[in-house]
Amino acid sequence: xxxxxxxxxxxxxxxxxxxxxxxxxxxxxxxxxxxxxxxxxxxxxxxxxxxxxxxxxxxxxxxxxxxxxxxxxxxxxxxxxxxxxxxxxxxxxxxxxxxxxxxxxxxxxxxxxxxxx
Amino acid sequence: xxxxxxxxxxxxxxxxxxxxxxxxxxxxxxxxxxxxxxxxxxxxxxxxxxxxxxxxxxxxxxxxxxxxxxxxxxxxxxxxxxxxxxxxxxxxxxxxxxxxxxxxxxxxxxxx
Numbered sequence: 132x133x134x135x136x137x138x139x140x141x142x143x144x145x146x147x148x149x150x151x152x153x154x155x156x157x158x159x160x161x162x163x164x165x166x167x168x169x170x171x172x173x174x175x176x177x178x179x180x181x182x183x184x185x186x187x188x189x190x191x192x193x194x195x196x197x198x199x200x201x202x203x204x205x206x207x208x209x210x211x212x213x214x215x216x217x218x219x220x221x222x223x224x225x226x227x228x229x230x231x232x233x234x235x236x237x238x239x240x241x242x243x244x245x246x247x248x
Numbered sequence: 249x250x251x252x253x254x255x256x257x258x259x260x261x262x263x264x265x266x267x268x269x270x271x272x273x274x275x276x277x278x279x280x281x282x283x284x285x286x287x288x289x290x291x292x293x294x295x296x297x298x299x300x301x302x303x304x305x306x307x308x309x310x311x312x313x314x315x316x317x318x319x320x321x322x323x324x325x326x327x328x329x330x331x332x333x334x335x336x337x338x339x340x341x342x343x344x345x346x347x348x349x350x351x352x353x354x355x356x357x358x359x360x
Contacts, residue, residue, distance in 0.1 A: 174352040224291055228346045239291040
């Protein structure tokens with residue numbers, strides 16, 4: 132079964148709206164989570180690494196003030212796209228580092244399709 | 249800049265044929281290599297991992313690794329229409345990082 136739950140799966144909203152995406156680790160603690168963005172026909176691009184209890188680490192070129200990341204507990208990381216515009220429309224995916232017994236480097240959420248009108 | 253390169257395709261093969269997907273990586277110290285399958289609108293799904301030179305087989309899938317050439321490949325035998333997806337090569341760079349570096353993916357279409 133799923134070990135990482137991501138919500139919502141689909142969001143459509145007006146330009147200028149802020150959108151929050153949640154990523155939860157199920158039945159395990161994740162001190163680190165990763166946030167990816169994927170544009171159509173493109174690969175997954177790592178946006179940032181969230182760290183429980185401290186600031187997120189953003190990849191080069193990602194606007195910290197636009198993509199707010201909070202990792203307030205050991206099971207929940209959130210990504211807030213502030214004042215979203217059509218160019219922010221994308222597929223956002225979170226993941227947590229793989230559990231030792233799972234043989235997976237990362238456990239991915241199901242993704243959130245964000246469409247800004 | 250650590251990079252992973254894949255032919256974007258599309259790659260089209262008939263049902264029952266062997267599909268061959270290739271990947272090269274730039275970080276010579278990388279130790280862990282993965283192939284993910286991603287259906288449209290879905291998250292990536294791990295199908296193969298390989299850590300040492302040579303071949304690793306799992307059912308219809310065979311991963312091949314050549315560290316000297318910095319080359320990873322995936323062979324899919326007896327391709328099925330359900331194998332139609334984008335295949336992402338991913339690498340864990342050296343240094344203990346948990347950050348996967350993904351290639352752009354190869355879109356595979358298996359024609360009935």
